[in-house]
Each structure stands twice: as structure tokens, then as C-alpha cells.
Amino acid sequence: MKTIDELLAEGVAGKRVFVRADLNVPLDGTTITDDGRIRAVRPTVARLAEAGARVIVASHLGRPKGAPDPAFSLAPAAARLGELLGTEVAFATDTVGESARATVAALTDGRVAVIENLRFNAGETSKDDAERGAFADRLAELADVYVGDGFGAVHRKHASVFDLPARLPHAAGGLIATEVGVLKKLTEDVTRPYVVVLGGSKVSDKLGVIDHLLEKADRILIGGGMAYTFLKAQGHEVGSSLLQEDQIPAVLGYLERAEEKGVEFVLPVDVVVSAQFPDLKAKTPGHPATVAADAIPAGVMGLDNGPETNKLYASKLADAATVFWNGPMGVFEHPDYAEGTKAVAQALVDSPAFSVVGGGDSAAAVRILGFDENAFGHISTGGGASLEYLEGKTLPGLAALED
Ligand SMILES: Nc1ncnc2c1ncn2[C@@H]1O[C@H](COP(=O)(O)OP(=O)(O)OP(=O)(O)O)[C@@H](O)[C@H]1O
Numbered sequence: 001m002k003t004i005d006e007l008l009a010e011g012v013a014g015k016r017v018f019v020r021a022d023l024n025v026p027l028d029g030t031t032i033t034d035d036g037r038i039r040a041v042r043p044t045v046a047r048l049a050e051a052g053a054r055v056i057v058a059s060h061l062g063r064p065k066g067a068p069d070p071a072f073s074l075a076p077a078a079a080r081l082g083e084l085l086g087t088e089v090a091f092a093t094d095t096v097g098e099s100a101r102a103t104v105a106a107l108t109d110g111r112v113a114v115i116e117n118l119r120f121n122a123g124e125t126s127k128d129d130a131e132r133g134a135f136a137d138r139l140a141e142l143a144d145v146y147v148g149d150g151f152g153a154v155h156r157k158h159a160s161v162f163d164l165p166a167r168l169p170h171a172a173g174g175l176i177a178t179e180v181g182v183l184k185k186l187t188e189d190v191t192r193p194y195v196v197v198l199g200g201s202k203v204s205d206k207l208g209v210i211d212h213l214l215e216k217a218d219r220i221l222i223g224g225g226m227a228y229t230f231l232k233a234q235g236h237e238v239g240s241s242l243l244q245e246d247q248i249p250a251v252l253g254y255l256e257r258a259e260e261k262g263v264e265f266v267l268p269v270d271v272v273v274s275a276q277f278p279d280l281k282a283k284t285p286g287h288p289a290t291v292a293a294d295a296i297p298a299g300v301m302g303l304d305n306g307p308e309t310n311k312l313y314a315s316k317l318a319d320a321a322t323v324f325w326n327g328p329m330g331v332f333e334h335p336d337y338a339e340g341t342k343a344v345a346q347a348l349v350d351s352p353a354f355s356v357v358g359g360g361d362s363a364a365a366v367r368i369l370g371f372d373e374n375a376f377g378h379i380s381t382g383g384g385a386s387l388e389y390l391e392g393k394t395l396p397g398l399a400a401l402e403d
């Protein structure tokens, strides 16, 4: 894999360099609530610009349905990148259309442009190789060189992540190099006890990694939206909580194998519930109530770990030597459902363990809730990406950067 240092040594002055970043940041309207992913890629963009490249930064944001949707515009992220770079950043209002072509054509050496959300084009995420390839062809027309630095998206076989680097000379950015360097340590000699904490809402994406974690971890703590499929598998009712019913047989298999292998599975003993998903924008009261995890009433949904669970999880983290945490323990964006996430973050701060926090929302949660990011071993910009890396899977966005 060519490094950015090697690319810079070859010289990029005057070249149009396409940087595939992950600027998928949490937004409240058009306000960025955590800019960690933008700060993480800033050095790569700055180094290229300082070397005289004409830098085109591209990313997805959220999951729009293959067509323009103003709610998912990258304009706020482009503005923030400009602030962090201390320079004006041009913004193209489309991805491969007239605006993008004109914006790139107007770039002079050392200047930076951001193009609009890649997922406004159906070709970006298409499962059809030809459709993705056709979109990648159009992206390739914009640039001379490709730099992959969107670590959070390297597990996606998407046009800008997988197909585009095959069409241009390519290198890995500094963020990808750092992320892979840290995660590699967790796949080799892990200091034990190794505790994994899993939560969040992308349940179907992330349940599969448990299969692999059963071979590696000593203890697995489950929270957030992940917990309810486990509780249901154990025969408990979960009301209207997030549930992946089709995964129940797999979950039962995990529980059985964990017992055989002596891997400790820890599930919530109490949860915070509400009749409705909270209004995250208005921050109106969430009407929370705490119930035992095996007695969730019908018609309510679990939105956070309860206080007994928080104590239990802190005790299960206290003796850890290595911790990997992905996915918030609750809907931390609302103050009524942030305690579970705070409790895990605090336990990691208090523990001498080497802790890796992975995921866009998990990393954002830690910072938004006021924790010092330096108190953790590493805060990864990738959630799904870091989990799949730990699984030993071939990640399309890393494979595509190999020579
Ligand atoms: N019990 C729950 N029910 C519904 N949503 C939940 C629950 N607990 C947590 N969440 C939500 O999970 C979201 C984060 O989950 P996600 O799986 O996307 O994690 P992540 O750290 O961002 O990883 P990635 O980088 O892969 O997206 C948060 O927005 C949070 O509100």
C-alpha cells in the first residue's frame, strides 16, 4: 500500500487529488454536533494542499436514497473543514455534474474543494458492479490521483471506496495508516482480560461480529439497541424495542458457544424505557422509567441501560487489560438516555486498560458527554469498519489501496 509520504515524495503539485474521506458527522439540522471525523482527516488534506495539490474531498453523509436530499448535504462539513484548515474551501452542489466539474476546473494549486454527498447518486452504493463502475468512471474524470482516507467507510464496497481507486493511481492517507496500526495490535497479542462492549443501533450489521469475538474476547457486554435481540432470545418480552427477530437463532447459538468456550456474556439487568422514541431535536422530556430487563411492559421501548446495569458493567470493566467498545449504550443524544453510555465511558477513564472506542456515534458520544478524548487509548473513526477489521475480513476500501 503506497503511503501518503511516498505520494508526497513523488510530488503532487498541480495534480488533482481525490481524497475519499468519511465526513459522516452527526448533525442537528445544519449544526455539526461532533466534528471528530473532520478533524481526523484534516492533516491529510492540509499536507496535500501544502504540497500544491488541487484537493477534491468527497464523502457520504447519512443514508440518503440515491438522490439529492438537502437534509444530508455536506455543506456544513465543507464549511467546518475550511475553518479547521484556516482557508476557504469551495463547495460543489453536485457530485459529478456541472457544479463539480466547474468547481474542480476552477481549483488552483494548493486549494481545496468539497463535492456534495456521494450517496446522492444511486451508483455509489449499488450492488450492481456495472452501475457502480459507471459512477466511478465519472468520479475518475474529476481527478488524477486517489487518496483513500475514509476509514469509517472502508468496509463498504461502494464506488468511491472500492471501484474508484482501481481507476486512478492511489495511496492510503494518514488516518487510515493510524487506524490500521492501532487495530492491528488488537488482532495480535492482546493483553487479557480482553473485554468487548457492543451497543448502538446498526444491529444487523454488527451481530455477526460476535461469532468472531467469541474466539478472541474473555467477556462481552451487550447494551444499546443490540441488547433486545439477546433478551428476546432468552425468552423475555421486549415491548417495542429495537429487535432483529430473524437473528434470534444466531443469538441463541452465540450464547451456547460462549458457555462452551467460557466467554462471559453480560446483558442488561435493568433498562430505561419510554413509550416513544424521544424527540432528539426538541429535547423535550423523554418520560423515562426504569424496569427490570426481564419485565419490559408491552408498548414501551428500551432506550438505555438502567442504573443496576451501569454498576454491573463498571465492575465487569474494572479488571480489564484491553477494551474495545463500539456503539452507545443508549440514545445518548437525549439527556434522559445518556447515563448508560456515560457509565461505560467513565469506567474506561477510571481503568488502566488500553481502551479503543470505535464508531462515529460512539466517539461523538464520548466527546459530547464531556469526556477528554486523551483519557482513552484510541478513539477510532470507524465503527462497523473497525469491527470488520478486527474480524479479519477483507475490507474493500483497504484491499483497493493495495498495489
Ligand atoms: N436502545 C436503543 N434503541 C435505539 N437506538 C439506540 C439504542 N441505543 C443506542 N441507540 C442509537 O445508536 C446509535 C449509534 O449506533 P451505531 O451502530 O451507528 O454506532 P456507531 O458508533 O456510530 O458505529 P458506526 O460508526 O458503525 O455507525 C445512536 O444514534 C444511538 O441513539
Ligand SMILES: O=C(O)[C@H](O)COP(=O)(O)O
Binding pocket: 022, 024, 062, 063, 152, 153, 156, 360, 361, 382, 383, 384, 385
Ligand atoms: O458511520 C459509519 O459507520 C460510516 O460512516 C459508514 O456509514 P454507513 O454505515 O451508512 O455505510
